[in-house]
Each structure stands twice: as C-alpha cells, then as structure tokens.
Amino acid sequence: MLRQSYGMNWRPRKPATGVYNCAGMVWASRRTALTNPQQWRVVLQEDNYRKLSKTERPELGDIVVYAKVGSGEILHVARVCEIRRFEGGGMEHARPIIRAVSKWDAKFGEDIHAVSDVFLNGGEQFDVEYWTDRPSTEGIQ
Numbered sequence: 001m002l003r004q005s006y007g008m009n010w011r012p013r014k015p016a017t018g019v020y021n022c023a024g025m026v027w028a029s030r031r032t033a034l035t036n037p038q039q040w041r042v043v044l045q046e047d048n049y050r051k052l053s054k055t056e057r058p059e060l061g062d063i064v065v066y067a068k069v070g071s072g073e074i075l076h077v078a079r080v081c082e083i084r085r086f087e088g089g090g091m092e093h094a095r096p097i098i099r100a101v102s103k104w105d106a107k108f109g110e111d112i113h114a115v116s117d118v119f120l121n122g123g124e125q126f127d128v129e130y131w132t133d134r135p136s137t138e139g140i141q
Contacts, residue, residue: 009117013101013110025103025110026063026077033106040065040074049131056137057096058083058130064100064115065129072127075120078102080130081112 023034027043034040044065052058058080066076078100085096098115120126 010111010113013112014103016107016109018106020103021106022077022103024106025101026079037074040077044131047133049133050136052130052132056130058098059132059134061132062134063131064098065131066118066120066126067129069125069127075124075126076102076104076118078115080115 019032020028020030021033021035023037023040023043024030024032027047028034034043044063049063052062058064060080060083062080064078064080065074066078067073068075080098081101082099083096084099099112100115101110101112102118103110115128118126
C-alpha cells in the first residue's frame with residue numbers, strides 16, 4: 001500500500017513481519033526492534049562507526065542515516081545493498097545510483113529502493129548521511 005500511495009520505485013525483499021524495525025534490521029540481525037531513535041547515534045558511536053566524508057563513496061553494507069534537517073535527529077536507517085556505477089559515454093564523473101534495503105517499522109516488510117526515494121513522517125525534510133565501520137582511507141597513498 002505504501003509503495004502504491006507514493007508511487008515509489010521500491011522492490012519488495014521480505015514480507016511483512018512484526019519482529020523488528022529498521023534499526024533492528026541494521027544493528028540487531030533482524031531479531032528485535034530498537035525503538036528509541038535517540039539511542040541510535042549512541043549505537044553508531046559505541047560500535048565505532050564513522051560518518052563518511054564528502055569525498056568518500058559509500059560501499060555495500062554501509063549504513064544510510066536519514067536525519068531530520070536542523071536537529072540531526074535520526075528518522076530512519078537503512079543499509080546500502082546495491083551501487084550502480086556509470087561507465088563510458090562521458091558519465092565517468094556522474095554520481096552512482098545507490099540503493100538501500102529498508103524496513104519502515106515493525107509492521108512492514110523490507111523493501112529495496114533508491115536512497116533518495118523515501119517519504120518520511122508525512123514529508124519531513126531530511127539529510128542523508130552514510131556511516132561505515134570500515135577504516136578511513138583518507139590520507140593513505
């Protein structure tokens with residue numbers, strides 16, 4: 001119904017289940033719901049994730065954080081599951097299309113979608129952040 005309502009180009013991955021939410025999918029191996037978004041930044045910090053710099057590109061498995069504009073409150077998290085890179089035809093410097101797997105809450109299933117193809121909290125404005133547990137490669141030659 002959500003896919004139909006907003007005309008989003010989502011691809012279903014798993015059917016609806018009431019066991020876990022987006023944070024439970026990302027950090028708890030789909031075993032439970034982590035229901036306090038205020039604690040999600042704590043998880044990022046305590047599990048030694050780092051925010052990607054503007055020059056770094058996300059990779060498969062990295063975390064997508066949808067943060068409320070102004071406050072930085074995390075509205076949703078997802079995991080990068082697909083990266084489509086452009087080749088040839090003058091597109092070498094084009095931005096890749098990044099797709100993520102999401103679970104919107106404990107009632108929905110999982111969907112795969114372009115990172116920017118979301119509708120949060122009735123149209124809430126958000127910033128997209130990428131986080132990883134990979135070591136930084138900046139400054140390494």
